[in-house]
Amino acid sequence: MIGWVLRIVVAAALVGSAGVHYFLFTQGYPGIVTPLFLLNAIGGLVLAIAVLTWRHWLPALGALGFGVLTLGSYVLAATVGFLGQHDEFNSQPEYWSVITEVICIVGGIALLAMRNRAAVATAAR
Template identity: 45%
Template sequence: MTATGGTPVPPPREGRALGAWTLRGLTAAGLLLSADIHLVLFVEGYRDIEVVGPLFALNAAAGLLLGLLVLVWRHWLPLLGAIGFGALTLAAFYLSTTVGFFGVNETVGGTQQVLAAVSEWVAVVAGTLALVVERRRSRPAGS
């Protein structure tokens, strides 16, 4: 079977595999960017803030670990971890911009804040889509 341009159309399973790997790559990119931003903020002074400082260090380490796991371990657990990581990090950020989070009241306008929020949304959305695509791919044909 060929597309209108005469190029072979990959079988559905191959297309889904490529889609799943692309989504895993996007998920990992979101996680790693979030980890990098949290590490930079930790080093630039957040380390001195009680409770939040250690949470930024934990966030950086967890983002790095999950980002690597999403790429090297083809299992649903790293994807679920990525979704949870992104959602919880977003929740903490939104709390800090509204009512405060452990005494920290953040603003939304900074470049790092916007990049971090976007990267965490990418981790949540791409991780969820990767789970869906991989679940469909693992089902036998015709079901």
């Protein structure tokens, strides 16, 4: 039961991040950033479906990696600049993106830990 609730929370965070990045895609940032926002939105949706439907460690790792890479890219953009973009932490999309990506990171770690714990318990029998 807890596993399903956690999967739903992680999938919702992935969809939330995908939605934010789709919104940013529609804003028409200059350069390569615009297509990367669309790629991020598609990746978030695909991972959300995988987290809900595939009971394997790869979707959990994907959610963790998605959160780390997306949050890391934003931190770079907000500090030293990334791919020609300099952001400030001052808008709703930025707030929601950081929240959803942190949930992806923590949830991905939790899903991996639960899977590892179940594997250890099965092996001990």
